Amino acid sequence: MAVTSEPSSHLEHKGYNRGLILGLTMAESMLLLVFCLLLVAAAIINNERTRALNDQKSLQQQVAAAQQELAVVKLEREDLRQKLQIAEEKLKQAQEQLQALTLASVDREKFEKEWRDLQLAKQELQKWKDSGVTVEKVEEFQKTLVVLRENQLPEDAAALSARLKELKAAETSLAASKPHEWPPIINLSEADGNYFRSGSAELEAAFEAKLRGTVSDQIADALQKYQVDVIEVVGHTDEQPVSRRGSNLDQTVMDVLDGKKSIAGVVPADNAGLGLARAVSVANALKSEGKLRGATILPLSAAQLILPGDVVTTGQAGAEETRRRIEIRIRRRNQEQQVAE
The missing domain is CATH 3.30.1330.60 (OmpA-like domain)
Structure with a gap:
């Protein structure tokens, strides 16, 4: 078997080229790997930034809600304070009224008697109202009594009716004694x-x-x-x-x-x-x-x-x-x- 031998310089040059290519390939791979790592790092950083912004926004909303709740609590506290003040004033007035109603025994008896008289008068007034007597009618009756007294007429109904009949008869007799004047035709x-x-x-x-x-x-x-x-x-x-x-x-x-x-x-x-x-x-x-x-x-x-x-x-x-x-x-x-x- 025949073996072809190449010059040593040619072999060295060929090996150099292979090494150079291998080195460049490894460098490109490293650059690609670094680029990928940079992309991943950028994505992670962006994600963290977004999360931080969301957390900040949520925190701001929570702070605003807390401030609103605080304002509501302040209003409720002010309202309760005012109600408490009103209640204290009413309590003070009630105490004063209670003190005013704490009468001596003589005054209390007088007060109870006047109260009973008032209740009896109220019942009597209700009876008059039920029978159809009103304040206006009472005033008219009083005016009628004044007229009767001024004309010296009796206030009793039967006596008044008899007196009116006497006056009517006297008027008729007087009219009959005078010549009558007829309206013209x-x-x-x-x-x-x-x-x-x-x-x-x-x-x-x-x-x-x-x-x-x-x-x-x-x-x-x-x-x-x-x-x-x-x-x-x-x-x-x-x-x-x-x-x-x-x-x-x-x-x-x-x-x-x-x-x-x-x-x-x-x-x-x-x-x-x-x-x-x-x-x-x-x-x-x-x-x-x-x-x-x-x-x-x-x-x-x-x-x-x-x-x-x-x-x-x-x-x-x-x-x-x-x-x-x-x-x-x-x-x-x-x-x-x-x-x-």
Whole structure:
């Protein structure tokens, strides 16, 4: 077997190269290892830094929470201190009241007697309240007693009733001994310009203005002067026949009197109905005046039966303005009804 021999210089150079390559390889490996170690160290340091920051943040939160709890505790302590102060003041007041209530035996007996009297008065007052007696009624009774004493009238109910009957009888006797003065009768005829619309119960404008003006003033003065409270409005017609076959007076007159319907819708079929419708029309005009509000206004119809001067007709046919009129009579309410009321 043949062995090829190489020069020694070539072999040395080749070995040098191999050693150099091996050295460089080992150096690179060491550098890589160092780099990896640096990366690991950096990661560890970063992790520790993050953990430290988190711990610091958590610690700050805990400190803030502790400070808040401390503030709450301070507020609660201040509140408790104030409540304690209030309780001490109340205790002091209670002690003072207790000392004030610690009376001598004589004062205590007097106090107990006054307390019993107060309880009895309270029970008596409750009985009066249960029976319907109020403070206002007691005041009214006191005023009534003052008036009775001023007029020298008895305070006893039975004696007072008897005395009032005596005074009433004396007043009646005195009135009978004097000539009676009757309220005047107000006559409003067509002859004096007080017109309704032809064949109707509607007031002409001038007549309505007169009713609301001078006539209502005259009635109000008479009510005050004669101390009366009933106004009778009587409608009179002439004997001229009413040329209608049907009437709705029964169906409409109450609504007109109550102000729910207009008088223009009333259709009378005879003179009696026409007189009543015209009386209702005048009564409604008078009722709207505030000065007559306290009086009772009664619409009535005399139809064609009564002549001027309170004379019953004997049958005088034809149109006549003096007979077509409204008479207003003023009187006092029925005395028997007042006594019953």
